[in-house]
Amino acid sequence: MGSTQKETARRRGATALYAVFFINGLVLAGWAPRIPQIKADLGLTEAELGLALLGVALGSLPAMAAAGVLVNRFGSHTVVRITVVWYAASIVLPGLARNLAGLVASLTVLGAAVGSLDVAMNTHAVEVERGSGRSRMSSFHGLYSAGALAGALLGTACAALGLTPLAQFAGTAVVTAATACFVGGALRPVPRQELPPHRNHPSHRNSPHRRNDQPRRVGPYRRRPRAGRLPLRLLLLSALGLSVLMIEGAMTDWGSVYLAGSLHAGPGVAGTGYAVFALAMMAGRLGGDRAAGRLGPARTVRYGAVLSGCAALTALAAGDPVVAVAAYGVVGLGIAASFPLVVSGAGRYPSGTNRADDPYSSRSTPGTAVATVTSTGYLAFLAGPPLIGSLASAVSLRAALLVVPALAVTAVCLAPLLGAGPDRGQPTDEH
Numbered sequence: 001m002g003s004t005q006k007e008t009a010r011r012r013g014a015t016a017l018y019a020v021f022f023i024n025g026l027v028l029a030g031w032a033p034r035i036p037q038i039k040a041d042l043g044l045t046e047a048e049l050g051l052a053l054l055g056v057a058l059g060s061l062p063a064m065a066a067a068g069v070l071v072n073r074f075g076s077h078t079v080v081r082i083t084v085v086w087y088a089a090s091i092v093l094p095g096l097a098r099n100l101a102g103l104v105a106s107l108t109v110l111g112a113a114v115g116s117l118d119v120a121m122n123t124h125a126v127e128v129e130r131g132s133g134r135s136r137m138s139s140f141h142g143l144y145s146a147g148a149l150a151g152a153l154l155g156t157a158c159a160a161l162g163l164t165p166l167a168q169f170a171g172t173a174v175v176t177a178a179t180a181c182f183v184g185g186a187l188r189p190v191p192r193q194e195l196p197p198h199r200n201h202p203s204h205r206n207s208p209h210r211r212n213d214q215p216r217r218v219g220p221y222r223r224r225p226r227a228g229r230l231p232l233r234l235l236l237l238s239a240l241g242l243s244v245l246m247i248e249g250a251m252t253d254w255g256s257v258y259l260a261g262s263l264h265a266g267p268g269v270a271g272t273g274y275a276v277f278a279l280a281m282m283a284g285r286l287g288g289d290r291a292a293g294r295l296g297p298a299r300t301v302r303y304g305a306v307l308s309g310c311a312a313l314t315a316l317a318a319g320d321p322v323v324a325v326a327a328y329g330v331v332g333l334g335i336a337a338s339f340p341l342v343v344s345g346a347g348r349y350p351s352g353t354n355r356a357d358d359p360y361s362s363r364s365t366p367g368t369a370v371a372t373v374t375s376t377g378y379l380a381f382l383a384g385p386p387l388i389g390s391l392a393s394a395v396s397l398r399a400a401l402l403v404v405p406a407l408a409v410t411a412v413c414l415a416p417l418l419g420a421g422p423d424r425g426q427p428t429d430e431h
Contacts, residue, residue: 284336
């Protein structure tokens with residue numbers, strides 16, 4: 001294959017991965033607006049609905065760990081091709097449920113699909129990013145946010161038009177699964193020789209990718225990580241991911257409640273708060289790669305966390321709902337690119353389970369590192385909202401939401417772990 005054909009294939013592969021991120025956001029977001037009708041159709045109580053929604057977590061968490069192993073064994077592009085079709089088709093299952101047990105089972109399958117896809121597509125995005133030699137993870141997640149916004153609008157429109165959840169989910173499954181089959185064929189593996197050497201690899205010593213200020217190692221380096229143990233750096237990166245995603249989860253689940261309850265905003269203003277936050281998140285992610293390219297990932301996350309923390313304090317101190325809504329937008333803009341940069345950072349460092357024949361290579365187990373960070377981040381969505389709810393019942397919602405600026409301080413402290421960003425190789429595509 002000539003260089004022009006290779007370049008075209010690389011560009012098609014990157015575009016296809018953008019489409020996968022968009023599909024991921026669209027499918028699950030289309031389910032959320034239909035939850036009230038499914039609850040009413042099945043005659044569920046709030047407690048029963050909460051139990052059913054736990055099915056997503058029950059399926060996704062073990063699937064994430066398994067997907068990391070499969071990615072390491074078969075390659076991220078192969079796992080993405082399979083899981084994106086599985087995920088797109090699985091959305092029809094909740095519409096087929098006729099009782100609580102059926103809903104729990106269907107959401108468990110859906111959760112396993114989305115968990116597997118999250119690990120596979122993020123790992124592949126890390127490889128594409130490293131092959132291109134520049135930051136691009138944030139733009140991939142920006143397409144996820146755009147898909148989520150489109151899915152939410154689709155679900156709302158279908159509900160307004162009186163379509164049943166099954167009709168909506170079946171239509172979504174057919175269209176997205178067909179699209180997934182098409183775009184999956186364009187995904188391509190990033191050949192090992194196209195990836196720049198990792199900075200800890202011996203071949204990096206005399207490589208042009210080596211930073212001038214990096215000290216040379218003296219003597220052979222043969223220490224290997226202990227099997228079954230994760231390195232401290234990866235654990236701290238997971239803590240950073242948990243912090244920023246818990247901020248996102250708190251704003252998503254409690255932002256509108258705070259506007260309506262503590263600030264006595266009307267339904268329109270309270271709903272606008274989340275919309276402004278979501279739009280700011282999407283804009284921040286689409287522009288996050290440019291910020292990371294100019295400032296570096298560490299400073300991008302640090303400055304964004306400072307901005308989000310100050311805006312959260314403003315929202316809590318303000319008595320005017322309009323000021324709080326504007327502050328929500330700033331919180332979203334500041335935190336938007338953080339988790340994509342954390343995922344990218346995890347993919348650049350060894351996971352602690354490298355192959356014995358290549359103890360230096362960070363590319364030997366990228367799926368394990370990405371699975372660790374994404375699983376920890378998902379736990380933030382599970383643990384964050386109940387934690388804030390418990391604190392709010394003990395003190396007040398305003399006091400409980402002080403967790404948000406506290407988490408922003410944590411992100412500021414952990415941001416230096418992200419370093420300077422992707423190893424710079426020869427760009428392999430333009431998108």
